[in-house]
Amino acid sequence: xxxxxxxxxxxxxxxxxxxxxxxxxxxxxxxxxxxxxxxxxxxxxxxxxxxxxxxxxxxxxxxxxxxxxxxxxxxxxxxxxxxxxxxxxxxxxxxxxxxxxxxxxxxxxxxxxxxxxxxxxxxxxxxxxxxxxxxxxxxxxxxxxxxxxxxxxxxxxxxxxxxxxxxxxxxxxxxxxxxxx
Numbered sequence: 001x002x003x004x005x006x007x008x009x010x011x012x013x014x015x016x017x018x019x020x021x022x023x024x025x026x027x028x029x030x031x032x033x034x035x036x037x038x039x040x041x042x043x044x045x046x047x048x049x050x051x052x053x054x055x056x057x058x059x060x061x062x063x064x065x066x067x068x069x070x071x072x073x074x075x076x077x078x079x080x081x082x083x084x085x086x087x088x089x090x091x092x093x094x095x096x097x098x099x100x101x102x103x104x105x106x107x108x109x110x111x112x113x114x115x116x117x118x119x120x121x122x123x124x125x126x127x128x129x130x131x132x133x134x135x136x137x138x139x140x141x142x143x144x145x146x147x148x149x150x151x152x153x154x155x156x157x158x159x160x161x162x163x164x165x166x167x168x169x170x171x172x173x174x175x176x177x178x179x180x181x
Contacts (some may be wrong), residue, residue: 012149071143073178074107074180078104085121085175088102088119089121091133095125095130096132100123103121104119115179117175117177119173125167146172146174150171153166
């Protein structure tokens with residue numbers, strides 16, 4: 001290859017391709033910045049709501065903290081498990097899903113605290129409904145934690161590429177603490 005031609009090729013890369021790549025990278029960073037700003041604004045609004053709630057709870061200069069709402073309230077563990085099953089079924093239905101199966105997981109090993117209950121749930125839901133369901137479970141009261149999650153397309157609902165919002169089969173395991181009232 002001719003040295004003049006090699007220098008010309010290098011000049012094209014340095015003066016045309018590199019600036020275009022940097023412009024594209026800057027555009028991508030600006031879009032990510034805007035998305036982060038939107039998330040930050042939502043979080044700030046949520047924080048303002050929480051601050052207002054704490055201000056209302058302020059009694060005589062001290063903050064009253066009611067921690068009972070973070071537990072599933074029931075007289076016994078089987079009743080708490082039934083309440084958790086009902087909460088999860090309601091969350092799935094509210095998200096537009098169809099509950100296929102719920103099952104209380106028996107955890108009698110030494111690693112699981114006695115005040116925790118675990119429920120396995122299977123449901124059919126679309127993608128938007130799955131996000132709504134998970135948001136309700138992870139951010140609602142009582143506190144619930146998703147321990148395991150498996151998502152797959154329901155057979156017979158078409159190709160994932162052809163269908164814009166296929167039906168998904170979701171298998172999840174949810175853990176929550178219970179406390180007698």
